Amino acid sequence: MVKNRPRHIKLQGFSGAGKSTWGLTFFSHYAADVKPDEALMCIIDCDLEGQADLVARDDIVPPNLRSRILRKVCRTPDEVNDISLAFIDLMRQHQEEHPDGVRVMVMENEGAYYLSCREHYAVSVHGKSEGELLLSRQQEAISQGKKTLPAYAEGQMHAYKVINKLFYSPYERLKIGGEMYNYHFLSTVLLKTKTENYGTPNENRVVLAAGRPDMTDPLFDWIVEMTQQQRTVKGEVESRHFAHIKKSRACKPFRLENPTQQRFWKAVQKASQ
Numbered sequence: 001m002v003k004n005r006p007r008h009i010k011l012q013g014f015s016g017a018g019k020s021t022w023g024l025t026f027f028s029h030y031a032a033d034v035k036p037d038e039a040l041m042c043i044i045d046c047d048l049e050g051q052a053d054l055v056a057r058d059d060i061v062p063p064n065l066r067s068r069i070l071r072k073v074c075r076t077p078d079e080v081n082d083i084s085l086a087f088i089d090l091m092r093q094h095q096e097e098h099p100d101g102v103r104v105m106v107m108e109n110e111g112a113y114y115l116s117c118r119e120h121y122a123v124s125v126h127g128k129s130e131g132e133l134l135l136s137r138q139q140e141a142i143s144q145g146k147k148t149l150p151a152y153a154e155g156q157m158h159a160y161k162v163i164n165k166l167f168y169s170p171y172e173r174l175k176i177g178g179e180m181y182n183y184h185f186l187s188t189v190l191l192k193t194k195t196e197n198y199g200t201p202n203e204n205r206v207v208l209a210a211g212r213p214d215m216t217d218p219l220f221d222w223i224v225e226m227t228q229q230q231r232t233v234k235g236e237v238e239s240r241h242f243a244h245i246k247k248s249r250a251c252k253p254f255r256l257e258n259p260t261q262q263r264f265w266k267a268v269q270k271a272s273q
Helices: 019-031 051-055 077-097 110-126 130-143 156-181 213-219 261-271
Strands: 008-013 039-045 069-073 102-108 184-196 204-209 222-233 236-248 255-257
Touching: 008 019, 008 213, 019 039, 019 051, 019 102, 019 184, 019 222, 019 261, 039 077, 051 069, 069 077, 077 102, 077 110, 077 156, 102 156, 110 130, 110 156, 110 184, 156 184, 156 213, 184 213, 236 261, 255 261
Parallel strands: 008 184, 008 222, 039 069, 039 102, 102 184
Antiparallel strands: 184 204, 222 236, 236 255
């Protein structure tokens, strides 16, 4: 594998499956061949799920690389836009100083960011949180003798055009930046379960990715699904982790147990032959 080639990878899985850990070890793996100041990782964190604790673990991030990881917690589209532009500029400067260095950009939790875009729209346009807006629209429907009303009086199509633009712009910008300044772009997204045809003989549970995968999936050359299995043996919990290649333009799909970076990229090389 050519290590200086930018990789754009979406990591999806349920909470605790190992997405953030895999992203951090990806950085450690690539940065192992360069001096610490020749490596840079920037994380736009929209989920607050304790990633700082992972960064502090020596088995995930070597101490000499810890200072080379910049993480910013962002809760609104404005914050995400501002910090994404700032981080892209840092990548530009780093490329100028270290053209052969290692750079990784991470967008944490697509689903959480999409919800924040919806919340931002509701507050900006209607002056209410999304929850308050939904409640008021339901009360309005009851007063009119109706079961329900659309959440947005101006029309769902108009509202979601604005929301989707807010949501998609940073992803598009980060992907283009990756091509311009030679950094790897990683994104994480939680999986969720949904029940279709509830209460009918055709009731079925399906697994979906949060956020808007129809918009973001095409931006990524790779989609890797992380899973975790646990069992109790003699009172002790044993865990197994798996990486499943759902999409790749470089190799055939495969599923790998204990997906350390060394084993993963060796399996990629084998699957590409």
